[in-house]
Amino acid sequence: MKRVYNFSPGPSTLPLPVLEKAQKELLNYEGTGMSTMEMSHRSKTFQDIVDSAKELLIELMGIPKNYKVLFLQGGATTQFSMVPLNLFNKNKKADYAITGNFAKKAAQEAQRYGEVNVVASSKDKDFSYIPDVDSMKASPDADYFHITTNNTIYGTRYTKLPDTGDVPLVADMSSNILSEVYDVSKFGLIYAGAQKNIAPSGVTIVIIREDLVGKAMDITPVMLDYKVHVDNNSLYNTPTTFSIYMAKLVFEWLKDLGGVPAIEKINIEKAKILYNCIDNSSLYKGTANPKDRSIMNVTFTLPSEELTAKFIKEAEQNGLVSLKGHRSVGGIRASIYNAMPIEGVKALVDFMKKFELENK
Ligand SMILES: Cc1ncc(COP(=O)(O)O)c(C=O)c1O
Numbered sequence: 543m544k545r546v547y548n549f550s551p552g553p554s555t556l557p558l559p560v561l562e563k564a565q566k567e568l569l570n571y572e573g574t575g576m577s578t579m580e581m582s583h584r585s586k587t588f589q590d591i592v593d594s595a596k597e598l599l600i601e602l603m604g605i606p607k608n609y610k611v612l613f614l615q616g617g618a619t620t621q622f623s624m625v626p627l628n629l630f631n632k633n634k635k636a637d638y639a640i641t642g643n644f645a646k647k648a649a650q651e652a653q654r655y656g657e658v659n660v661v662a663s664s665k666d667k668d669f670s671y672i673p674d675v676d677s678m679k680a681s682p683d684a685d686y687f688h689i690t691t692n693n694t695i696y697g698t699r700y701t702k703l704p705d706t707g708d709v710p711l712v713a714d715m716s717s718n719i720l721s722e723v724y725d726v727s728k729f730g731l732i733y734a735g736a737q738k739n740i741a742p743s744g745v746t747i748v749i750i751r752e753d754l755v756g757k758a759m760d761i762t763p764v765m766l767d768y769k770v771h772v773d774n775n776s777l778y779n780t781p782t783t784f785s786i787y788m789a790k791l792v793f794e795w796l797k798d799l800g801g802v803p804a805i806e807k808i809n810i811e812k813a814k815i816l817y818n819c820i821d822n823s824s825l826y827k828g829t830a831n832p833k834d835r836s837i838m839n840v841t842f843t844l845p846s847e848e849l850t851a852k853f854i855k856e857a858e859q860n861g862l863v864s865l866k867g868h869r870s871v872g873g874i875r876a877s878i879y880n881a882m883p884i885e886g887v888k889a890l891v892d893f894m895k896k897f898e899l900e901n902k
Contacts, residue, residue, distance in 0.1 A: 547886035550864035551694055551839060551877040552717065552738040560791045560881075571787075578787040583780050591787050592776060598793035602801055605726050605749055612748040612768065613776040613786050618644070618716045618735040621746065622651035624766045625712055625731065629686045630656040631757035637661045637684045639704070642669045642693035643870065644714060649688070655759065659684065668871070669696040671831035680706040686730060687711050692718035694738075695868040697830040697841035697875065703728055710754060718838050719747065720796060721880055722806040730754050736785060738838070739880050740792055744785035796880065805880050812878050812887045813837035819891045825849075825898040829873060843873035850874065853897055860893050862886075 548555040571578050574587055581588050596611045605611060614620070625648070626636065634656030638649040640663040652658050659681055662673035680687045687706040692699040694717040703711065710730025719734040726732065731750045737743035748768065756769040764770055770778050799805060817835060820826045820842050829841045844850045850873060857865050867873035878887055 544861065546861045546863045547882070547889055548863050549876045549878065549882070549886075549890070551868070551875060552735070552879075553743050554738050554877055554879050555881045555886075556742070556788070557792065557795045557881040560788070560795050563791055564788060579784045581783060583777055583783050588783060589777075591783075591790055592781075595786055595790035595793060596776075598790065598797060599747070599749075602720060602793060602796060603724065603726055603749070608752045609726060610748075610750050610752060610755060610768075610772045612750070612771045613781055613789070614746045614748055614771060615744065615782055616765075617743070617746055618714055618733060619647070620766070621714070621733040621748065622648040623654075624748075624768070625686070625688065625733070626652040626655040627762045627766055628758045628768050629710070629712065629731070629754060630759060631754075632685050633657075633683050635659065635681065635684050637678075637680055637687040637706075637709070639663070639673060639678055639687075639689045640665060641672055641690055641698060642696050644694070644716070645688070645690040648690070648714060652688070656685075661687070664698075668829075669693060670698065670829055672698050672700050672834040675700065675702050675704045678704040680704070680709045682707065682709070684709050688714070690714040690716075691724075692716075692721075692836050692838055694839050694877075695841075695871060695875075697836045697839045698834040699836040699838070701834065710751065717877075717879075718836070720802055720805070721809050721838055723802050736789060738877070741785045741789040744782035745789060747789075792881075808884065809837045809878070809880065812882065812884055813840060815884075815887050815891055816840045816876060816878065819894050823894070823898055825901065826874075826894065829871075838877060838879055840876045840878060841867060841871070841873060843867075847872070849901060852901070856897060857890075857893055860889075862890050862893055865890075 568577050637659050649658050662678045664671050687709050691713050712731045715732050715734045717738050720739045734747045736745045758767045820828045826842045865874050867875040
């Protein structure tokens with residue numbers, strides 16, 4: 543069976559060796575006679591899976607000792623509510639930088655529980671850039687400052703983090719966690735839906751500094767209280783067992799590859815190949831401000847909708863799938879997460895060059 547190069551923004555391609563290992567272990571995980579999908583989450587075997595997934599993530603991201611790692615449910619979208627419910631603990635005020643649709647949704651949700659101060663927005667230019675980080679002034683009395691490190695729909699990312707002083711920096715890292723080296727100690731909280739760089743959909747990663755745990759608002763539902771999940775080591779209720787197991791396999795794969803510094807180098811190389819093609823073309827036009835370009839989601843347009851549709855159709859016929867831009871912006875988006883091999887990017891570029899010659 544031939545596999546395609548899948549440029550889907552999420553759920554997205556997983557590393558082939560990980561899928562093969564999961565396939566091998568599917569019917570009988572480590573001699574238990576069952577798959578990880580069938581296993582009690584209270585069993586010692588599953589406990590070991592959660593523990594090693596956690597340890598591996600701590601190692602890969604260099605997570606300091608005063609942080610907790612959680613495997614939750616509800617996607618990044620649930621974090622849009624969980625963050626304010628837990629972190630509005632002093633002045634019920636937060637700063638938000640609006641760099642895309644997801645950042646906007648996060649801010650809207652926080653507004654239900656407290657005061658939201660929009661410190662910057664790139665809406666004026668269709669979210670094609672990251673507002674000047676140096677001018678993003680954190681309110682000294684805010685409970686936290688929220689950013690989206692990589693904007694999946696618009697293909698932008700922060701190359702420099704805003705300086706928020708003593709105000710905890712909270713990051714939605716859904717579409718670039720583990721793609722480049724981050725100093726976790728700069729953040730109060732990081733969250734990410736797993737379905738791009740980590741695992742199948744289902745599990746949501748939260749990395750939270752200890753001092754931010756245990757101060758949830760009284761109205762916080764039990765499932766949305768970080769302390770409940772910290773106290774129960776992510777096993778308060780039935781977790782997404784299979785996704786957590788897959789995350790562990792992906793973490794092992796990444797560690798074997800040389801960890802985050804190694805994948806960052808590959809990611810930069812992959813993105814360079816694709817952006818070079820766009821910049822040297824008269825048919826394709828990059829949509830993101832060059833200095834803020836994402837190395838995970840590469841967005842570009844063609845001169846007409848007809849040509850865009852033709853591009854997508856012919857790419858598909860060449861085994862290059864899910865290149866359609868987000869429904870709100872159109873155009874093309876190639877998501878080249880960690881698991882996309884460099885060969886996939888080269889195949890896409892070869893196709894793009896050929897398509898350009900044929901459609902001049
Ligand atoms: C940056 C970002 N934040 C949030 C979300 C929403 O995540 P979920 O579907 O896991 O709720 C997405 C989904 O693509 C995303 O890319």
